[in-house]
Amino acid sequence: MNVAPRVAAALAFPRVAAALAFAALAALGCRGARPPRPAYLDPELPPAARAADLVGRLTSGEKIAQLMTEAPAIPRLGVPAYDWWSEALHGVARAGRATVFPQAIALAATFDEPLVREVADAIADEARAKFDEAQRRGARGRYQGLTFFSPNLNLYRDPRWGRGQETFGEDPLLTARMGVAFIRGLQGDDPRYAKTIATAKHFAVHSGPEAERHVFDARPSPHDLADSYLPQFEAAVREADVGSVMAAYNSVNGEPAPASETLLAQTLRGRWEFSGYVVGDCGAVEDVFYNHHAAPTLAAGAAAALRAGTDLDCGRGYRALGEALAAGLVAETDLDRALVRLLSARFRLGVFDPPGRVPWSNLPPAVIESPAHLALARRVAARAVVLLENRSGTLPLGPAIRRLAVVGPTADDVPVLLANYHGTPSRPVTLLDGIRAASARRGVEVSYAQGARLITTSDGALADAAAVARAADAVIAVVGLDPRLEGEEHDSRLNRAGDRADLDLPAAQQRLLEAVAAAGKPLVVVVTGGGAIAMPWAAAHAAALLDVFYPGAEGGNAVADVLFGEVAPAGRLPFTIYRSAGDLPPFRDYSMSGRTYRYFAGDPLYRFGDGRSTTTFRYTALAVGRATSGAAVSVSVDVTNTGPVAGDEVVEVYLLPRGAPAYAPRRWLAAFTRVGLAPGERRTVRLALAAARLSMVDERGARRPLAGDVDVAVGGRQPDPAGRYASDADGVTTVLHLTSFGRLPRDLPGP
Numbered sequence: 001m002n003v004a005p006r007v008a009a010a011l012a013f014p015r016v017a018a019a020l021a022f023a024a025l026a027a028l029g030c031r032g033a034r035p036p037r038p039a040y041l042d043p044e045l046p047p048a049a050r051a052a053d054l055v056g057r058l059t060s061g062e063k064i065a066q067l068m069t070e071a072p073a074i075p076r077l078g079v080p081a082y083d084w085w086s087e088a089l090h091g092v093a094r095a096g097r098a099t100v101f102p103q104a105i106a107l108a109a110t111f112d113e114p115l116v117r118e119v120a121d122a123i124a125d126e127a128r129a130k131f132d133e134a135q136r137r138g139a140r141g142r143y144q145g146l147t148f149f150s151p152n153l154n155l156y157r158d159p160r161w162g163r164g165q166e167t168f169g170e171d172p173l174l175t176a177r178m179g180v181a182f183i184r185g186l187q188g189d190d191p192r193y194a195k196t197i198a199t200a201k202h203f204a205v206h207s208g209p210e211a212e213r214h215v216f217d218a219r220p221s222p223h224d225l226a227d228s229y230l231p232q233f234e235a236a237v238r239e240a241d242v243g244s245v246m247a248a249y250n251s252v253n254g255e256p257a258p259a260s261e262t263l264l265a266q267t268l269r270g271r272w273e274f275s276g277y278v279v280g281d282c283g284a285v286e287d288v289f290y291n292h293h294a295a296p297t298l299a300a301g302a303a304a305a306l307r308a309g310t311d312l313d314c315g316r317g318y319r320a321l322g323e324a325l326a327a328g329l330v331a332e333t334d335l336d337r338a339l340v341r342l343l344s345a346r347f348r349l350g351v352f353d354p355p356g357r358v359p360w361s362n363l364p365p366a367v368i369e370s371p372a373h374l375a376l377a378r379r380v381a382a383r384a385v386v387l388l389e390n391r392s393g394t395l396p397l398g399p400a401i402r403r404l405a406v407v408g409p410t411a412d413d414v415p416v417l418l419a420n421y422h423g424t425p426s427r428p429v430t431l432l433d434g435i436r437a438a439s440a441r442r443g444v445e446v447s448y449a450q451g452a453r454l455i456t457t458s459d460g461a462l463a464d465a466a467a468v469a470r471a472a473d474a475v476i477a478v479v480g481l482d483p484r485l486e487g488e489e490h491d492s493r494l495n496r497a498g499d500r501a502d503l504d505l506p507a508a509q510q511r512l513l514e515a516v517a518a519a520g521k522p523l524v525v526v527v528t529g530g531g532a533i534a535m536p537w538a539a540a541h542a543a544a545l546l547d548v549f550y551p552g553a554e555g556g557n558a559v560a561d562v563l564f565g566e567v568a569p570a571g572r573l574p575f576t577i578y579r580s581a582g583d584l585p586p587f588r589d590y591s592m593s594g595r596t597y598r599y600f601a602g603d604p605l606y607r608f609g610d611g612r613s614t615t616t617f618r619y620t621a622l623a624v625g626r627a628t629s630g631a632a633v634s635v636s637v638d639v640t641n642t643g644p645v646a647g648d649e650v651v652e653v654y655l656l657p658r659g660a661p662a663y664a665p666r667r668w669l670a671a672f673t674r675v676g677l678a679p680g681e682r683r684t685v686r687l688a689l690a691a692a693r694l695s696m697v698d699e700r701g702a703r704r705p706l707a708g709d710v711d712v713a714v715g716g717r718q719p720d721p722a723g724r725y726a727s728d729a730d731g732v733t734t735v736l737h738l739t740s741f742g743r744l745p746r747d748l749p750g751p
Contacts (some may be wrong), residue, residue, distance in 0.1 A: 021527040031246060038263055040352070042382075043354070043357055047345075048335055048344045050343070051339070051346075051509055053342075054079070054343055055336050055340055055343065060322070063339050064072055064321045064322055064325075065499040066418060067313060067338055067339065068312070068313050069083060069084040069279070069312060069314045069315075069333070070083050070287065071084065080351075081140045083140060083142045083145055083280050084145060084147045084279065084312060085314055086142075086143050086144065086146070086147060087148060087149055087421050088127060088149075088186065088196070089125075089152065089422075090104055090107065090552065091422060091423045091552075092126050092127050092423050093143070093421045093422050094132055094143045094422075095422070095425050097369060097423065097426060097549075098130070098423030098424065098425075099126060099373040099417055099553065100422050100423050100427070102380050102549060102550060102551050102605055103422065103530060103550035103551075103682050104152060104165065105156075105164065105165045105166070105531070105550070106380075106384040106415065106548075107119065107168065107178060107380065107549060109169075109386055109549060109572060109573065109611075110175070110384050110674055111546075111572050111652075111674050113177050113181040114181070116181040117168045117184055117185040119182075120182045120183070120184070120186045121185040122185075122373050122376055123697045124186050124187075124360075124366060125367050125373075126368045127148070127195075127196050128146070128195065128196070128360040128361070129363040129365055129367045130146065130365075132142070132361065133345045134555045138277060138491050138616055143610070144193075146349050146351070147195055147243075147244065147301060148186060148413060148432045149246060150198060150199060150421075151168070151178075151179050151182045151200065152168075153179045153236060154202055154204075154207045155167070155175060155228055155229060155232070155530065156169050156207050157170065157228070157590075157592065158207065159503055159575060159576075159577075159578065159584075160208065160501070160582060160587050161210070161499055161531070162208070162209070162489075162492060162497070162499045163207075163498065164487065164488070164530060165419055165420065165530020165531060166420065166421065168367060168574065169608075170574065170575045171574070171597075171598070171668070171669050172228055172232050172346045172610060173668070173672075174292075174574060176231060176232040177234075177235075179240070180235050180239045183198040183236055185563075187243060187562055193348060193349065193358050194243060194349050196349070197243035197348070197349065198244065199242070200228075200233055200236040201248070202248035202257075202281055203246060203247055203257060204229055204230060204248060204252060204263055205218040205252045206218070208587060209499050210489035210499050211493070213248075213489065214249050214284075215250075215291045216249075217251040217253070217292075218252050218253075219253050220253075220592075221389050221663070221699070222314055223699050223701055226593045226697045226703065227594050227697040227702060228596075230267070234507070237268070237272045238272060242276065243277070243345055244278070245268060246281055247284055248280055250500065255294075255705065256284075256288045256304075257286050258278075258280040258281075258288060258305040258308070259285075259293070259294065259301065259304040259305045259308045264278060264308045264309035269475050271570075272492075276345065277312055277338070277341040277344075278311050278312070279311070279312040279313075280310045280317070281311070282315055283315040283316075285302055285313045285315050285387065286301070286317040288301035288302075288305055289302075297320075298317060299320040299324040300329055301320075302321050302324055303321070303329035308356030310465065311339075312338070312342055320380025321335070330397070332506065345604065361687070369426055370424075370746040371423070372458065374553070377552045377558075378558045378561070380558075381465075381548070381551040381552050381554055381555050381557075382566075382567040383570065383571060384548070384549060384571045385543070385548050385558070385562045386569065386571040386573055386610070387562075387569040387575070387677065388505050388539070388541075388610065388611070389543075389544055390545075390614065391543050391627075392542040394524060394561060395569075395614055396562075396564055397564050398613055399442075400476050401444060401473045401496035402443075402444060404439055404444050404447070404476065405471070405474070405475045405516070406448045406476045407448070407449050407450065407451040407469065407475065408452070408467040408478035408509070408512065409451070409454050409478075410479065410528045411478035412433075413528075414419075415432075416481075416483075416550060417429075417550065417552055417553055417555045418483070419530060419550035420488060425553035429556035429557050430555075431560075432448055433555040434558070434559055435556065435559070435560050436713075438557075438564050442564065447468040447471065447532060449465040450464075450465070451464065451465030451477075451512040451515070452509050453467075453508065453511070454481075454485055454506060454508070457508040457509075457511055463515075465512060466515045466518065469516040469519035470520075472578060474521055475521050477516055477523060477526065478528065479512065479513065479525065479528070480533055481528060481530065481533065482526035482529070485500070485506075486498065486499070486500055486529065486530055499587070500531070501676070502534075502580070503532060503578060504534055504582045505534070505538070510537065512524065513537065517541055523541065523544075524543060524545075525538045525546055525554075527548065528549065528551075529549065529550070530549065531575065532577040532578060534578060534579055534581075535577075536575065536579060565614065569614065570614070570648035570650060572609050572749060573606055573607070574608070576596060576597050576600060576606070576608045577604060577605045577606040578602075578604050579602075579603075583600070592665075593663075598665035598669070599602075607717065607718045609616075609652050610671065611650065611716075611717065612624075613643070613649070613716075614645065615646070615675070615679070616641070617639055617643070617647075618639070618640045618642050621636070621638040621684075622637045622708075622714055623632070623637070631692060632691040633686075633688075634686060635653050635686070635712060636672065636684055636685065636686045638684050639675060639677065639682065639685050640679035640680070641679055641680060641681050641682075642676060643679060644679055646679060648677075650716060651673050651714065651715075652672045652716065652718070653668065653670045653683050653689070653714050654673075655693070655706075655711070655713075656708065656711040656713060657706060657709075657711075660710075664697070667691075667713075667719075667723075670693040670694075672687075673687060713725070
């Protein structure tokens with residue numbers, strides 16, 4: 001029997017490669033020549049055993065080729081081609097139609113772990129459906145696989161960084177909790193097969209400047225490294241069992257990240273016992289030689305990366321491994337070790353197994369942009385909205401508003417929905433679209449004038465905006481940033497550097513706000529963008545001020561839901577909004593001193609964790625005591641919705657050590673949860689504080705149990721600098737906060 005056509009079909013359609021290989025072997029058996037089944041084709045064996053068997057059948061050249069992201073097919077063994085590079089930061093990206101969820105920084109603003117996991121689970125569903133469809137078409141190119149370069153777990157240490165939008169904010173705990181939830185959603189919880197493989201990036205100490213990322217040597221102190229830059233990656237490994245970690249471009253304390261024995265061998269694989277694969281950021285392996293000058297040749301740089309533990313090269317550096325092997329810079333066992341890790345991941349994904357054995361193998365194309373996923377995107381975007389000001393109960397917009405003016409450069413802007421690393425939505429709903437649709441249902445007339453572009457305006461455009469403002473009962477000004485002003489190096493069309501030079505609202509947009517405010521109508525300012533924008537004028541003059549980030553394809557509907565009261569806002573800032581860039585240390589300085597709410601001693605415009613609601617809450621009966629299981633300390637508090645509408649409250653627990661050393665944080669988020677309450681409903685909220693949160697990192701980077709007096713502050717946002725909460729001054733849409741504190745129990749266990 002001629003089995004060649006079946007083998008060829010297996011190469012063209014990798015998802016059924018194993019099934020066809022089994023059929024071919026069975027056919028040979030009909031002729032009485034039944035060879036033993038190769039171990040790598042046995043789905044009953046563990047992935048590592050199958051990978052080791054397959055690696056043992058490869059030549060050195062085949063092994064080296066498989067260590068690069070565009071891994072070619074190996075026809076003689078029925079191994080299909082595979083491209084390891086796919087993206088899924090907030091939806092399956094760069095692969096055509098997909099549900100575009102709010103950007104990662106907006107996911108962080110929800111302070112809602114289960115919701116973030118739900119989003120990632122939906123993304124993974126779409127990824128599997130798209131992968132299956134690609135296999136049916138014989139497509140095996142970039143962005144068509146199941147191994148995703150997401151999430152970004154770098155700390156948003158400085159708001160000038162253009163890629164801060166990709167992160168989960170400036171706090172290590174928030175980043176860790178959101179990251180763990182996202183990874184678990186992407187990878188699934190099947191004991192045998194991974195739904196997809198997530199990649200925690202960029203390891204480590206990577207957050208700008210963008211223009212220097214290929215040459216920069218970040219030199220954090222041992223304290224800052226252990227306290228700020230590594231905890232979220234450790235959580236991804238230890239708690240979420242992340243399948244992959246990406247080594248960053250930059251050096252850390254003199255070692256290029258892809259070739260860092262300290263980061264990869266000692267920390268990641270040694271202390272944390274990471275068993276997955278490490279991929280170098282795209283071009284990072286070449287940087288070891290070309291930009292960091294840490295090796296005498298490209299071959300030596302590639303060898304250093306492979307020996308340190310970088311298994312996969314997203315670039316061209318590993319093309320030099322043949323030379324390195326011949327020169328004795330690496331051994332065959334170095335190739336084998338890396339390749340076993342990589343192939344184990346492919347076996348975990350089930351791509352060599354009969355589809356019937358693999359969960360998620362029959363998800364239909366209809367799951368992509370399904371009604372359920374679009375509804376989820378809308379719900380998430382609304383839950384991410386942060387209400388910063390709401391004077392005289394301006395929001396929600398009531399029946400007295402019959403004529404509404406909408407102005408601003410990002411009101412009718414599709415890029416502001418999508419952020420970076422995005423898919424292609426079929427029907428993106430701009431903020432103007434959503435406001436118009438919601439207004440039409442209520443019989444409200446909407447007039448629109450752009451008024452200004454992102455960084456330019458004219459007297460005529462300002463006059464048009466002022467005219468529609470004068471004719472309206474209220475004005476909604478949608479201003480801020482979009483991906484043309486901030487992002488990755490070379491990706492932002494109006495700002496090729498990617499990073500921002502300052503934190504100010506562009507001058508053209510400031511002129512627009514002042515022009516429409518002169519009409520004397522209630523001014524609602526809706527801010528878009530991925531980071532903190534210093535807007536002291538808007539903070540002082542707007543009737544209402546909201547941050548909506550990059551809200552995804554359903555962003556217009558979600559923002560309208562908040563404006564018109566369908567959803568009571570409850571998002572919280574995942575970063576500090578400073579008054580100006582002058583409040584910050586130099587961007588290139590990786591010391592945490594003076595950065596983020598944990599170390600900043602000044603008076604910001606808005607604090608990390610800030611956010612109001614259109615209903616009110618009361619906190620009572622705070623109790624802090626020793627936990628009975630697992631955690632070291634338990635915190636409980638009664639939260640009551642004292643307002644007229646249902647709403648969510650984010651309960652935040654902060655620790656404030658008294659007499660902390662100068663190098664240590666002044667305060668930190670120790671726990672949080674989001675709860676929904678009906679009007680008049682009271683609930684006892686219990687939070688567990690893990691021992692690690694009840695510790696402090698010393699100057700040498702060692703974590704020690706807290707000593708001395710520590711205040712525990714519980715409320716709907718951060719306490720004031722003195723560690724207390726005060727009632728909001730407006731007295732209408734106020735949030736009442738706790739004014740008493742607990743003390744930590746003595747004799748706490750170590751972290």
